[in-house]
Amino acid sequence: MNEKELRRNQKGVSYAKWGYLFILPFFLAYFVFTFAPQVLTIYNSFFENYREGLKQVGPNFVGFGNYVKLFTPDKSGTINILKYAGNTLILWLLGAVPQILIALLLAIFFTSYRLNIKGQQFFKTVIYMPNLIMASAFSMLFFTLFSNVGPVNQLIQAWGWSDVPIDFFAYKGTVRGLISLMNFLMWFGNTTILLMAGIMGIDQDLFEAANLDGASSVQTFFRITLPLLMPILVYTIITAMIGGLQMFDVPQVLTKGKGMPDRTSMTLVMYLNNYLGGSKNYGMSGAISVIIFIITGILSLVVFRTLNKKD
């Protein structure tokens, strides 16, 4: 063994390079499929770039022109993109709040050694089921169910609750309600399973100790489960919110892309899609994407900060 080799051996073996090598594929994929498109989207948002018929217009650099257009109030004084951002948040909250509450409750029931519910596997499978259906198929189903000549209206009329069919798609409340209900049904199973995993990760000794000390279920929940579950809960809320802000398929298919009534169920991504379909307006849809990105970033930070406060 020569001197050089000896010296290297003395330094110890570094395994770090293997670590980097193993995470390389992820970073490559991330760079090519996520980072590069993101940068391109931002770049595109500064250009006028669309098609009229088969004629391509642009790309012409317009600076912040697309953003200015998006934030210019229309004749009635509404800044449309803010209206759609509001719609998106409302639709998400209407679905997400019950989703997380019920998922939390179910997760506690399923993991409680006191209740010891039988047939857990069965229930877990059943509540996860709606997630397996394609969102668009699920929306088509609801559209047919609740149409003026659909089964729900037939029942309502057969039971004598109303003589004329109820036009579920003519009211803001019912359309938003249906969208939230579908999102709730599709995602509460998934959240339940995530939260169960979180609760099962908590040391069982703590629950037993609390039990011995005479803590009630409510006390156990607020003093032990919730604080220790917080990291998972924050993760669940933030991922749900990112998904929620990108809400598209359910309202798009349910309202046939119209966001009816009066565009009150039009989400940000549906708005973006309006610009893409037909005119391939990459400039405007790029600008909307960037705005969605910024909104998502800010809201995630807010949620993270408020829920992760150190005592």
Next chain:
Amino acid sequence: MKKLIASLLVLVLVFALCAPAAFADEPEGKVFNIYAWNEEFKGFFEKYYTVPEGVTVNWVIVPSDNGAYQDALDAALLNQADAKDDDKVDMFLAEADYILKYVDSDFTQDIQALGVNDFSNAYKYTVQAATDANGVVKGVSFQCCPSALIYRRSIAKDVLGTDDPAEVQAALSDWDKFNAVAADAKAKGYYMTASFAETFRPFSNNCTMPWVDADNNLQMDPQIEAWMAQTDEFIKNGYTLTAGVWDDEKNVQMFADGKTMCFFGPAWYFNFCMGNAQDPEKGCSGDWAICEGPAAHFWGGTWLLAPAGTDNPSMLADVMNTFINNEDVCTKLVANEAQFSNNMAVNAKFAADPSYGSAFLGGQNDVAVFSEMTDNIVWQNHTIYDQLLNEGLQNSLQEYYRGSVDQNTAMENFYLYVNEKYPTIVTP
């Protein structure tokens, strides 16, 4: 060096363009790609066209909802020059509402140069629709689509006291009469039409100006405004339903227990949209008849267009010739498929044949009625924007008729939609 490459490229291009004409006997592509938005023409093609040996026909079918068909077709056409021979679009279908977008572009080619020359039997408006601003014909339609007023005989008897087409026509020959009969129908417990947009085509086809003026300002034609005024009345008085023209809510009205007297549609409508009426159990086949109605108009129609750069030019020409000039095929389209063909001679034969009648229409000779109507059809005031503007206006106003918004808001929403789809159109 650059110049050399450029001139070489031009030479190659010129050669490529001239090649099909220069070497007509050269073997053509093995794959014939057809773009369409539904299966209708595919059915006729498979039954009545004999594909040359060794050629595979590949159908690319994309539904037209939300403009998805045009998006897919546009992407393919824009990529046409770079596509491999077997992937090139060899023929595509287009509808009246957006045919202009393709006809008035370099993505389609002169079919007369390919050998489709005889339009003597084709209806004039079908050729006009496929002719570009310079007078070059770029496609043919395999059907002619004068749109008739289709009425339920039993309801007409109850409301008008007759189901005879001539007498019904006399009672519904203009919009004033039509509106008056709507009130009578309502009094007897019927709907005049089953969709707020049912009468859109009869009005919009007779527009006196295009959707946009020379400066690209959106303009509302008096005919469109007349349609809006009529629909307003019809909804308020309960003469029609708030369903769209394609909705289930309208279609259930075609069952025997339906309460609607009038529908509007061309020959393709019977098989394509009136499935409920033809239902053996719940339908009412035979209880129908047609007449011209209050306004001459056409609806839809499928044109076969010739894309530039196809590698199967002679087969393309052959398909086109078959569907407009082959008497045998055109006869079968009428006799077996309830089509109104785009061949005047064939149609005239059926119109004059006393033994011909449609069982669905209670024995009425529909070809005779349609033949008379073709004289009044005009092709005018079309733009490349027609489809999305017609659709957008109907969608926005539907919310008004359903009671969700007032008329002003509905129109504002329509303008928003136009701004999103066509940045260059100036809205009020």
